[in-house]
Amino acid sequence: MKHIVLTGGGTAGHVTPNIALIPKLKEAGYKISYIGSYDGMERKLIEDLGIPYYGISSGKLRRYFDPKNFSDPFRVVKGYFEAKKLLKKLKPNVVFSKGGFVSVPVVLAAKACKVPALIHESDMTPGLANKLCIPSAAKVCCNFPETVKCLPENKAVLTGTPIRQELLSGDAREGLKFCGFNAAKPVILVIGGSLGSVAVNNAVRSILPELLKDFQVIHLCGKDKLDASLNGTEGYVQFEYIKDELPDLFAAADLIISRAGANAICEISALAKPNILIPLSANASRGDQILNARSFERQGYSKVLEEESVNAQTLQSAIREVYENRQTYINAMKKSSHTDSIGRILSLIQECERK
Ligand SMILES: CC(=O)N[C@H]1[C@@H](OP(=O)(O)OP(=O)(O)OC[C@H]2O[C@@H](n3ccc(=O)[nH]c3=O)[C@H](O)[C@@H]2O)O[C@H](CO)[C@@H](O)[C@@H]1O
Numbered sequence: 378m379k380h381i382v383l384t385g386g387g388t389a390g391h392v393t394p395n396i397a398l399i400p401k402l403k404e405a406g407y408k409i410s411y412i413g414s415y416d417g418m419e420r421k422l423i424e425d426l427g428i429p430y431y432g433i434s435s436g437k438l439r440r441y442f443d444p445k446n447f448s449d450p451f452r453v454v455k456g457y458f459e460a461k462k463l464l465k466k467l468k469p470n471v472v473f474s475k476g477g478f479v480s481v482p483v484v485l486a487a488k489a490c491k492v493p494a495l496i497h498e499s500d501m502t503p504g505l506a507n508k509l510c511i512p513s514a515a516k517v518c519c520n521f522p523e524t525v526k527c528l529p530e531n532k533a534v535l536t537g538t539p540i541r542q543e544l545l546s547g548d549a550r551e552g553l554k555f556c557g558f559n560a561a562k563p564v565i566l567v568i569g570g571s572l573g574s575v576a577v578n579n580a581v582r583s584i585l586p587e588l589l590k591d592f593q594v595i596h597l598c599g600k601d602k603l604d605a606s607l608n609g610t611e612g613y614v615q616f617e618y619i620k621d622e623l624p625d626l627f628a629a630a631d632l633i634i635s636r637a638g639a640n641a642i643c644e645i646s647a648l649a650k651p652n653i654l655i656p657l658s659a660n661a662s663r664g665d666q667i668l669n670a671r672s673f674e675r676q677g678y679s680k681v682l683e684e685e686s687v688n689a690q691t692l693q694s695a696i697r698e699v700y701e702n703r704q705t706y707i708n709a710m711k712k713s714s715h716t717d718s719i720g721r722i723l724s725l726i727q728e729c730e731r732k
Contacts, residue, residue, distance in 0.1 A: 378406065378407075378408050379405075379406060379407050379408065379470045379471075379730065380407065380408040380409075380410065380467065380468065380469040380470055381402060381407045381408070381409055381410075381469055381470065381471050381472070381473060381726065381730075382409075382410050382411070382412055382464065382467060382469040382471075382472045382473075382483070382487075382492075383395045383398070383399075383409060383410070383411045383412075383428075383472075383473050383474075383475070384411065384412045384413065384472065384473070384474045384475070384479065384480045384483040384484070385413070385419065385474055385475030385476055385477050385479070385480050386413040386414055386417040386418070386419030386420075386435075386477045386479045386480070387414075387417055387418075387419075387437075387477035387478055387479060388418070388477065388570070388571045388572055388638075389418060389422065389571030389572075389618075389640075390499065390570075390571055390638045390639065390640045390641070391419070391475045391476050391477035391480070392413075392418070392419045392422050392423070392475065393422075393541060393571075393640055394475050394497060394499065394538055394539045394540075394640060395411070395423075395473070395475045396422065396423075396426065396541055397539035397540055397541040397542070397719060398473070398539050398719060398722060398723070399426065399428065400542070401719050401720070401723050402723070402726075405723060405727075409428050409429075410428070410429045410430075410431065410467055410469065411423045411428050411429065411430045411431065412430075412431045412432075412433060412460060412463060412479075412483050413430060413431075413432060413433075413479055414432060414433065414434075414435035414479040415432035415433070415434065415435070416432070417435070417477075417479060418571070419477075419479075420432065422620075425620075431463050431467075433455075433456040433459040433460050433463070433479065433482065433483070434452045434453075434455040434456040434459060435452060435453070435456050435478055435479040435482070436448070436449025436450065436451070436452030436453045436456070436478065437449055437478050453478075453481065453482055454482075456479070456481075456482035456483075457482035457485055457486055459482070460482045460483045460485075460486035460487075461486040461489060461490060463486075464483075464486055464487060464490045464492055465490060469492055470492070470493075470730040470731045470732070471492065471493050471494070471495070471726055471729060471730035471731065472484065472487040472492055472493070472494040472495070473494070473495050473496075473497070473722075473726060474494060474495070474496040474497065474510065474514075475496075475497050475499075476496065476497065476498065476499075476504060476506050476507050476510075477506055478506050480496070480506060480510065481506050481509050481510055484496060484510040484513050484514060485509075485510070485513050487513065488513035491731070492731060493515040493729045493730060493731060494510070494513060494514050494515060495514060495515055495516045495517075495518060495722075495725060495726060495729055496510050496511070496514045496516075496517050496518070497517075497518040497519070497520075497536070497538075497722070498517060498518070498519045498520065498524060498528075499519075499520045499538050499639030499640060499643075500520070500521075500524075500639050500665040500666075500668070500669060501520075501521045501523050501524055501665060501668040501669055501672060502524065502527055502663070502665055502668065503517075503524070503527060503528070504663070504665065505663075511528065511529065511532065514532060515532070515729045516532050516533075516534055516725055516729055517529070517532045517533050517534070518534050518535075518536040518721075518722055518725065519533060519534070519535055519536065520535075520536070520537055520538045520639055520643065521669075521672060522535055523668075523672070534721075534725060535716075536716065536718050536721045536722050536725070537643070537715070537716040537718035537721070538639060538640060538643045538718055539718045539719045539722060540640075540643060540644055540647055540718070540719075541644075542719075543624050544623065544624045544627055544644055544647075544648065545624075545647065545648065546624060547623075547624030547625040547626070547627050547628030547629075548624075548625050548628055549625070549628040549629040550629075551622075551625040551628075551629075552564075552595075552622070552625035552626045552627075552628050552629030552630075553629050555622050555625060555626070556593070556595055556614045556626070556629070557614065558593045558595075558612070558614075558629070562591060562592055562593050562612065563591070563592055563593070563631035563632065563700070564592065564593045564594070564595060564629050564630050564631050564632075565588065565592045565593070565594050565595070565630070565631070565632050565633070565634060565696070566595045566597070566626055566627065566629070566630035566632075566633045566634070566650075567581050567594065567595065567596045567597060567598070567633075567634045567635070568597045568633065568634070568635040568636065568641055569597065569598055569599050569602075569635075569636055570599070570635075570636035570638050570641065570657070571599075571618070571638070572599050572600065573597070573598050573599010573600060573601075573602040573617070574599065574636050574655075574657070575602065576655065576658075576684050576687065577634065577635075577636060577655050577687075578596070578598050578599070578602055578604075580655070580687045580688070580689075580692050581594070581596060581634065581692070582604060582607070583689050584689045584692060584693055585607070585610070585613060587689075587693060588693075588696070589610070589611070589612045589613060592612070592631075592632075592696075593612040593613070594612065594613045594614075595614055595616075595626055595629070595630070596613065596614065596615040596616070597615075597616055597617075597618065597619055597626075598615050598616070598617065599617060599618070600617050600618065601617070602617065603615050603617060627644070627648055627650065628648075630650055631650075631651070631700070631703070632650070632651050632652065632653070632696065632699060632700055632703065633645050633650045633651070633652040633653070634652070634653045634655065634692075634696075635652060635653075635654055635655070636654070636655060636656065636657060636666060637654040637655070637656035637657070637666035637667070637669045637670035637673070637681075638657075638666060638669075639665075639669055642654065642669055642670070642673055642679070645679075646673065646678050646679075646710045646713065647715060649707050649710040649711050650707075650710075651699050651700065651702075651703040651706040651707060652678070652679050652680070652699070652706070653679070653680045653681075653682060653692075653695045653696065653699055654666075654669075654670040654673065654674075654679045654680070654681050654682070655681075655682050655683075655684055655687055656669065656670040656681065656683065656684065657684070658683070658684040658685065667683070676709065676713065677705070677706065677709035678706060678709055678710050678713070679706070680695050680698065680699045680706075682695055
């Protein structure tokens with residue numbers, strides 16, 4: 378039986394594409410194992426699926442000063458030796474990495490153990506973790522056509538991003554029922570990225586009384602970001618993170634307000650949901666979400682509000698504009714061509730794996 382090791386973690390965006398691949402990998406007869414960090418959010422997401430999970434030591438590699446910069450390199454080195462030991466034991470034919478810092482020692486260890494590794498970059502420009510992995514990777518899959526030119530020619534493959542297929546078959550009525558909503562008012566779904574976003578949460582909550590006159594609001598606000606004072610507000614529900622019901626909530630949504638993480642925006646456009654993107658500011662990141670969002674805006678899929686310009690007034694007028702012109706946005710998204718990302722990646726895996 379062929380054996381694949383999946384890796385990736387830190388935020389859900391480095392895990393959900395792996396989850397999207399799992400049904401097809403099983404169908405193709407693969408035994409699947411996962412290497413992630415000891416205590417990252419990937420652990421529960423993967424263990425809940427019954428996939429054997431192996432934790433390794435992991436640290437963040439930063440380009441800015443932080444006291445942890447002194448201890449984290451040691452954790453990464455420890456993780457490398459742990460990953461090497463695991464790969465020798467598991468003897469996989471291939472490794473597939475969705476990125477995030479925990480994936481760096483795994484991909485480097487795969488190279489040392491002569492196991493071909495494929496890596497996937499969802500953002501327009503490669504992040505630091507993937508940059509470190511590129512020299513050790515057999516192939517680099519990417520999501521945006523613009524990314525190909527940043528990658529070695531013999532390694533770059535435009536595959537798109539694998540999307541969990543169950544997201545495409547949600548039931549709007551079930552979504553409304555789950556939230557205790559009715560069909561009288563349209564629904565806004567707010568997604569602040571897999572960890573939530575204080576900026577998005579505050580902006581939405583600041584205009585809530587106004588919003589609730591015309592809409593019902595489902596708010597995925599992130600871990601530890603619930604606002605107890607809003608419990609019981611008619612037409613408003615908040616959740617830290619939603620797993621099983623996400624397809625139904627997506628189906629129930631008439632408009633989505635979201636961070637511009639690569640996975641969330643690919644899911645939103647595949648579902649052709651009118652949306653407002655509030656990308657993570659360049660002050661808090663390398664600015665990848667801004668590039669993701671602007672690319673979607675250029676294609677007519679999204680309205681973009683930069684974090685610095687979000688306030689009650691700009692958000693309200695963006696909601697009004699997108700809702701009024703929703704059909705134009707829907708048409709643009711429906712026209713876009715969708716690659717069969719899961720099938721494309723599966724055939725690349727089969728091409729590269731150790732026979
Ligand atoms: C802060 C940060 O580092 N963000 C990065 C992170 O985003 P992050 O992981 O936050 O966001 P993404 O949008 O890429 O992915 C989030 C995933 O979580 C899922 N989801 C979210 C909320 C919820 O309640 N339930 C749920 O299942 C979404 O459907 C999606 O599949 O990785 C992305 C992909 O490399 C990057 O583009 C982002 O810049």
